Amino acid sequence: QALQRAALDATAETAAAVQEAVSSIETVRTFAGEEEEERRHGRAVARMLGLRDRMDVERALFTLVQRVLQLAVQVLVLCHGHRQLREGSVTAGSLVTFLLYQDKVSSHVQVRPRDVPPRRPCPSVPAATASAPVQALVFGHSDLLSKAAAGRKILDYLDREPTGDAGGTWAPAALRGRVVFQRVSFAYPARPERLVLRDVSFELRPGEVTALAGLNGSGKSTCAALLERFYEPGSGEVLLDEVPLRDYEHRYLHRQVALVGQEPVLFSGTIRDNIVFGLEGCGEEEVRAAAAAAGALGFISLLDRGFDTGECRGLGGGGDPGARLSPPPCGFCPVEVGEKGGQLSAGEKQRIAIARALVRRPAVLILDEATSALDGEGEAALQQWARSAGVRTVLLITHCPRMLEAADRVVVLEGGVVVERGTPAELRSRCGPYSRLLQR
Ligand SMILES: Nc1ncnc2c1ncn2[C@@H]1O[C@H](COP(=O)(O)OP(=O)(O)OP(=O)(O)O)[C@@H](O)[C@H]1O
Ligand SMILES: [Mg+2]
Structure with a gap:
């Protein structure tokens, strides 16, 4: 054996x-x-x-x-x-x-x-x-x-047992989207002896864009992972509207807290499938609005088949229009999105991934280097969306000084510790870690 x-x-x-x-x-x-x-x-x-x-x-x-x-x-x-x-x-x-x-x-x-x-x-x-x-x-x-x-x-x-507590049931009808990291310390299970976050406390306010800044490996993506509940904090608590994340119902939480990463994963299927992924009862108007907000509508409308790009018409020449997911490719139709979106540019993939997050109308949107491949127009569309969202909370993780300066607040991490927080203007006037980051 x-x-x-x-x-x-x-x-x-x-x-x-x-x-x-x-x-x-x-x-x-x-x-x-x-x-x-x-x-x-x-x-x-x-x-x-x-x-x-x-x-x-x-x-x-x-x-x-x-x-x-x-x-x-x-x-x-x-x-x-x-x-x-x-x-x-x-x-x-x-x-x-x-x-x-x-x-x-x-x-x-x-x-x-x-x-x-x-x-x-x-x-x-x-x-x-x-x-x-x-x-x-x-x-x-x-x-x-x-x-x-x-x-x-x-x-x-x-037989594997989930290590986290997956039994939360809290799913309120409305969320304000206030996030509080309360003295959070964390080490990855693969390296339990090394604390990646130490006593981290900060707040993300509804209607504001809060930027997390710091050098490579300072713990920014780890904060995003904790907010998505990929891991549980070792000590301390992450609260959403004063309620610990573990008390929220799983599907509800992931609809309310959406993450767009630096290298978003697209699935083979149409652009529409990729935007509504995992979401039931999503109408055409919502998909178009999300794509427009993410600045993706321009390049999608230039494609021959628009939102249906990547759809397989099947050997009989027509797919089921009611089906949410396309049938597997027949081998004859051009599958333009490609496996993992391999036939789109990096910026186009990022825009589709942002549209996938926006269509959920999340209370909290996390953009982890999600704007790195966007051109100026894409960044402008994003900032416009973040500003007009009003009640939504945006956590922006970026190394781009222009994006950091445009945020309402900045939290600076160094080696897993919060070393500075405040508005960009305040932090600049202090000539501390934030100013040094801008000068790099
Ligand atoms: N899955 C993992 N297992 C063990 N250690 C990890 C894991 N992911 C990240 N780390 C470690 O945690 C630390 C913080 O990583 P994190 O990804 O949060 O950094 P970051 O601030 O997002 O950096 P970057 O700007 O490069 O994206 C790093 O030292 C990294 O080596
Ligand atoms: Mg990172």
């Missing part, structure tokens, strides 16, 4: 190596890493084949033992039958009848692996069938062992 598990792991590693190399083919080519990737793949395949060879040897040994056992049982039955014949306790006729019946009965109860061809009944050699019940045990057991290793892996995943 251990060998079977190792072989399954090796097969998965080989597939992962291929997938990683193919999906990052541009990086591989940029750094001329084709040969290195080939060697890596070769090593993975060699390990996988080595394990399979060992499995084959073990299986061959097992089959050998099996056959010997089978033969031994046949010999035993024949010897015993012969002795009984000599003693006169059975007649030749009843012994042959016993063997024939036993063959019939055992052929109905035995379990065979798929790769063993069924034996043809051979009445002329009845003793050869005597070991069928033993085969049932032996074959069945070997089959069970190989399936058990695969089954164990699936069960291991199914």
Whole structure:
């Protein structure tokens, strides 16, 4: 079983190596890493084949033992039958009848692996069938062992318990969107000894854009991850409208708190599918309004099929207009959005991702470097949206001085600690960490 598990792991590693190399083919080519990737793949395949060879040897040994056992049982039955014949306790006729019946009965109860061809009944050699019940045990057991290793892996995943408390039920009809980080300390589970955030406290006010500033690795994205409840704080609390995040109902919270990351993930499907992703009952007007607010309407309307770009018309020439998700590509239609949105520019992907967040009308919008690929027009559309949103709370994580200066408030993080907070003008006048960040 251990060998079977190792072989399954090796097969998965080989597939992962291929997938990683193919999906990052541009990086591989940029750094001329084709040969290195080939060697890596070769090593993975060699390990996988080595394990399979060992499995084959073990299986061959097992089959050998099996056959010997089978033969031994046949010999035993024949010897015993012969002795009984000599003693006169059975007649030749009843012994042959016993063997024939036993063959019939055992052929109905035995379990065979798929790769063993069924034996043809051979009445002329009845003793050869005597070991069928033993085969049932032996074959069945070997089959069970190989399936058990695969089954164990699936069960291991199914048995995983969520570490966070997912039982919140709070879902008020309206939210103001006031977020408070209250003395939050946090370490990632992979490195529990290293505190990434220490005693972090700040507030995000409704109707304001609060910018989180700081050098790489200062803990900005970690704050966003805690606000999205990807992790639980080690100590302290994150409150939304004075209620701890864990008390909110899961779907409700993720509709109210939307995150747009630096490298947003788009799914294959139409642009519309990508915008309404996971949202039920979303109308055409809302989709258009969100796209307009994100500054995406311009480039979408220039596409031949607009919001339906990426839709597969199917082999029959027409998809189901009521279906929310497109059918899988038929291989003939141009799937212009591409896998993971690979056929759109970085800025276009970011705009669609922002539209996906805006269409939810979230109480809290987190933009984690989400404007890095936007041109001036895109940034302007975003700022206009943030200003006109009124009641919404915006957490803007950016290194861009222009965007930082446009925020209502700035919180500066250094090594996981809040070192400054205030309006951009106040912080500039202090000539402290914020001013140093602007000068970089
Ligand atoms: N999943 C993780 N497991 C362990 N450590 C992590 C993980 N993600 C981030 N870290 C560590 O936490 C620290 C803070 O990372 P974070 O991503 O919050 O920084 P950041 O301020 O967003 O930086 P950047 O400006 O580069 O995006 C870093 O030192 C990083 O190495
Ligand atoms: Mg970050």
